[in-house]
Amino acid sequence: MDDDGTTISRIDFDYDRKISKVYVRNGSDWREVLSESDTPLPAFSFVGLNANGQPLIWRNYGSNFGAIEAINMETGAITDVVKSNDTPIDGTIENPWNGHFIGVNMGGIQPVTRWLEPKLQQIQTTLDARFPNKTVNIVNFSQDMNKIIIAIGSDTIPTAYFVYDATTTRLLSIGATMPTLNNVAMGPVFTMMYKSRDGVDIPVYVTVPPNIEDPTNLPTIIFPHGGPEARDEPYFNWWAQFMASRGYLVIQPQFRGSSGFGRAFADAGRRQWGKRMQDDVSDALAWAVREGYTNPRRTCIVGASYGGYVALQAATASPDLFQCVVSFAGISDLGEMINIDGNNYWRDHIGPYDRDAMEFGSPRRHIETIKAPILLLHGRDDTVVDFHQSEAMADALRRVGKPFKLVEMRHGDHWLSLGPTRLQTLEEIEKFLEEHIGASATQH
Structure with a gap:
């Protein structure tokens, strides 16, 4: 809309044909000015108007790092406003006083803001x-x-x-x-890169325990983020800092499928649940062991949401890799997630329902391979990943006699919004880690 509230441009997306189009008002009709095909999600989004009243669009596909473009209403000509050849556009900023576009958040391993x-x-x-x-x-x-x-x-x-x-x-x-x-010692965060098994550079954030000058042979937590098309950043992270404060090296791999590192990198994780994205996480541990940072006999994987799924999948697909596994609100059955939720987001990211593929990537279907003890935490009021995903995993583990603990958090949501559930989560994780890879663990 323009400043008078008149609709002057629109975006159409055909989900079935995967075609995105941009139109501008042409008298009483519409004129097509942009089109992108084979885009699993809308290729364009509006970000506001420029000072000349021209609509601005954010091109998400057709450019690996994205671009902000202005549309000339009279000619339909497209002009670049912001374009980068090496750093992706991660977000846009508008002036709250007039709605005009005034800046971009740039991604990469060290995100920055660029003001126009x-x-x-x-x-x-x-x-x-x-x-x-x-x-x-x-x-x-x-x-x-x-x-x-x-x-x-x-x-x-x-x-x-x-x-x-x-x-x-x-x-x-x-x-x-x-x-x-304010006066509590925290662990520094380092930005690094490692090679995946197929030679791709994977960004990683490493939080070292406070007051450790030589981070070698440390008990280690692999901490994959949720999403999966999301990311971590090299800023204060209360999960990572808590675990680091207990003496653990915390590694946050930005596996393929993560946002903030370009469209190709994000799309490389699409429909790779339990496959390429999983391998990238396992490769982070292998890298840390090779570099001497990690004691391979004192490792645990901790994750929430998609990260919880990665943790459970690691327990079944790589049973000798970790000494313990923690899943907060993790998905244990992919087919069930698609069939119950049914929205296009999950179908795009996981893939269309195929029984064999769903069973291959579902931890609950492979519990017989599990060796490491598992801590399951889940809020009863979770509206993103249903509590049943953890409850059913616990039932399956119980039937075959695998070691686990299920913590049901009454009134807990997907985001740990409440202080008591956040505290409960950290206390349970602390006890579990100490038991299995901490100083009192019996295997070392």
Whole structure:
């Protein structure tokens, strides 16, 4: 819509034919200006208007790293506004006062914000120089851009919020997200790369326990993220920092299928549940052992949502790899997930229902191979992955006498929104890790 609320452009997506098209208003009719075929998801999305009132689109397909393009309403000509040949566009930013496009979040192993509004870019540059070795994000601003709400944090410092006065350069504290951790030692996060078994460079974030100068032969947690088309970032992560604070090296592989590293990298994980994406996670452990960071006899895999699925799949497909397995809200049966949920997201990412393929990639169908003890945690109020996924896994493990513990969290959701369930999760994980790979474990 333009500033008067008139619809001037539209995007059509034919899911069955996988064709995306962009149209602009042409009198009382519509004129096609862009088209992309063979796109499993919509290839375009609107990001707002530029200063000339032209619609801006974010091209997600047809360009590995994405592009922001302007459409000339009179001629239909397309002009690049933001384009990168090496770093993907990960998100867009609009001015809340007028809806105009003013910046992009750029992905890659070290994400950054690029402002197209000169005043905000100058403020960003000033703040970055003022707070070296920290990440400063502009969250919001007054209409004249003189009062700015900013978030400051780092890999070892939880986010805190401030009001920045661009005229006086003064800062006013609003509050910290985790004030009780202000004086607690945290583990540094390192950004690294490793090679997959087929030679692909995989980004990885490694959190070293606090006060460890020589990270060698450490008990290690492989911690794959959820999504799967999501990502980790080299900032403060309360899951990773908690486990690191207990003496564990925490490795977060950005396996193929992760977002933020280009369209080709994300699409390389599509329909690779239990296959290529799983191998990338296993290869992270192999890399850490080769480099000497990890004690191979003291390893555990911990994951939530899709990461929980990866953990359970590791228990069945690679039973000798880990000494313990933790799954929070993990999927144990792919076919059941598709049939019960049935939305296009899962079908696109997992694949169309095929009995043999679903059974191959479903941990619940291969419990006889499991050797490592498993901790299952799941909230009763989870609306993304049904509690039954963990409950049925527990029933299957019980029937064949495999070691496990199921923790049912009453009122717990998929995101651990409530403090009590978050605390319960960490306490259960701490006890489980200590028992199996901690200092008191019997196997070392």
